[in-house]
Amino acid sequence: MRWVVSSQVVGGRAYATASIEESAAAAAALNEQAGAWRALAVSFAAAPLTLQGQRAGAALCPAMTSGTSGVHPDAGGGVHVALPYERLRERCEDHARVCRDVAGQAEHAAELLIRAYSLYSEAELTTTRLVDELVQFATAAFPGHVALAAGSLAVGGAIGGSLAEGGPNGMYALEATAWAHEGLMAGFAALVGGVGPVRGLRSTDEVNGAATGVARVTAPLYALVQGDTLTVRQVESRTDVVREAHSVADALENLRRLGEERLGKIDLDSGLEHGTIAIQEYRAADGSSSWLVTIPGTDGKPDSPFGWPQNVELMSDDGERRMHAASARMVVEAMERAGIGADEPVALVGHSQGGIVAAAIASDMADRFAIDHVVTAGSPVANHPIPDRTWVTSVEVGDELVAALDGAPNPASDTWLTVRGEVAAVGDGDVAPTVTQDGACVPGTGAGEARPFAWANVADSQGDKQISHWLKYHQAAYRHATDLGSPALDRHEEHFRDVIDGKLVATTYWQGRMVDARTLAPGAPPGMTGVADAIGGGR
Known part of the structure; x- marks a missing residue:
């Protein structure tokens, strides 16, 4: 048994009303034809029963009963020819099966069209x-x-x-x-949050309001456990963990490599440890720079700025509280020390807590950085006040739970697109067809051949059901959405490529640690951001 993901694209529309109407009419026509083919299949399936009834009604005729032909004494010496009932039955069943297959293909084509164009998303x-x-x-x-x-x-x-x-x-x-x-x-x-059942119906940010109250208690308590001072330093990698990227799919793969390497899920011999992000500079032909920041999720280490309590702060409806989270402060400081200019385009890509950090920075640091595109995977960011100028591409999986922790669906706008994936199990022999980078179609096998582009395979997912919050499930969801040929997704991909246009000139890695300020030696190197610097005077 293997696991697959089928996707639906919501938001990110760039279609004219006429285009939507034409696509909806095409889907309706396909479904109508599917109904006609199914009705024909029913007729063919019923025909053998009718023939059998006629045959049984002539029980006194030996030729009819036996299904053979020959000279009959009452036929004046003529030949009595019997219908080939068995062959007719087989042919009718074959026709019924073909009609059902055609109906299924028409329904599947309508479904793919509906998914690709988000026809019923509203x-x-x-x-x-x-x-x-x-x-x-x-x-x-x-x-x-x-x-x-x-x-x-x-x-x-x-x-x-x-x-x-x-x-x-x-x-x-x-x-x-x-x-x-x-x-x-x-x-x-x-x-x-003390909102109550009735007042809660008037908004969608109940989780964020409650997070603000909870964070007031948990943040100072956790600072006592972890330490109250953030240290950020540049570190070296022995291998190219985060490689050159020119698409959202590339960026997600780099995010997976960095996240799983620092968690010990894979071994790339990089020497990188937990609490590490990557910052890449791209240089365009005109000499201008753009940046891609890769932010993995929670690692839960005792001295990591990406601990569990930081998630609560990041989910706050208070901008200052969000930016007080150690993970957000670490990424901002690394971005500043990497040399990102205020007017240089930036794309942020993050998984889980990393995606919440990206949304918080886009929401609260718009006066410091030009955040043009944010990519989140499995991140509850529906209520973050991300400016309209920032494009958002979110990937969520239905049963992962984490993406639903915001208590609301993501906004659906021209600049905010969400890929929603649903996980299912298929047989080991079923392989879905895929589209290569040069546009070539690779056929599938088994059920994947019968229903082309119905789903995308999850890498290394043989065996029992796993938690679908692993990034490989989001990658499969995005891959299936890409295979659907969604114009909205293509538009977001094009925008992402435009943001990081150019050649990769540098990749730097930055590591954060939480320490007790009392343990720092006098004259400690730069890169120390204490609690007081993050709220109040530091901002």
Whole structure:
């Protein structure tokens, strides 16, 4: 058993109304023809029954019963020819099967067209929002009952999935409750923030408001544990972990390599440790510079600025509180020390907490950096006030939970596009078709051949169900969205390439550590940002 992802593109539209109407009409026509072919398939499937009835109705005729031909005494010496019932039955079944296949292909083509052009995204967003609000209201009004119901769903999903898989696997609990994740988060956040069930229906940022209150308590406590001073230094890598990138797919692959290397999931012999980001400078033909900043997610190390509590601060609805998070301060300081100019184009790409950092910097440091494009993978950033001038390409997977922690769907606008992926299992022999970088189509096999471009394979995903928050699932989702040929996605890709136009001239790596200020020697080197510098006088 292997795992695959099918995607839907939401937002990022660049279509005229007429184009949307034409695409919707084409999808409707395909579905209409599919219905006609299915009706024809039913007719062919019913024909053998009709023929069998006629045959049974002539029970006294030996030729009809036996299905053979010959001279019949009552036919005046003539030949009585029997219909070839078995051959007719087989041909009718073949025709029925072909008609069903054609209908399925037409329906699949309509589905791909709908996904590629986001034809019903507005209706789906409205429905999603309504479901979220209902779940949120119920959660805030009846928290005990909802918790019991959600727990029962989760347990039931885990048991059912584990039985089907042949061993215990709690990941199926997330799959069973995925449809309610955002509503549940918003409802419980409304309780924590004291918003209440009714007032909570008027906004989408209940989680961010609650995070502000929680961070006031957790930030100083964690500073006592971790240390209250951030140190940032440039480090060297023995290998090219983050390589030259000219597409969102390239940037996501570099993000995966850096994130998994520092977590020890892969060994690239780089010598890099946790709490490390990468900054690349690209040089255009006219000599101007642009920058790509790669920010992995939470590593949870005791002295890392990318610890778990930093996520709470980054989710705050208060800009100062967001930028107080050690991970955000570290990235900003590394960007400044790398020499990024105030008017030089910057693209930020981040996974999980790294994506929240990218959204926070785009929201709160617009007067310091020209953040032109942000790419997030598995990051809850729906409520971050990212300026309209900044393009956002988000990738989320339905049952990963983390992306739903903001309690709301991402905005859908011309400059904010979200790729939503859904995970499914297929047989080991099923291979989806792919499109190479030069546009060539590589056929699939098995179910992938019957339903071309229905999904994309997740790399190294054989075996039991895993948590879909791993970046390889977001990569598969983005790859499938690319295979769909979405014009909106192509437009975002083109913008991303324009931002980092040019040749790579340098890649630098920056490592952050949290220390106790009392342990620093007098005259310590630059790169020390304390709590007091981040809130108040430092800004």
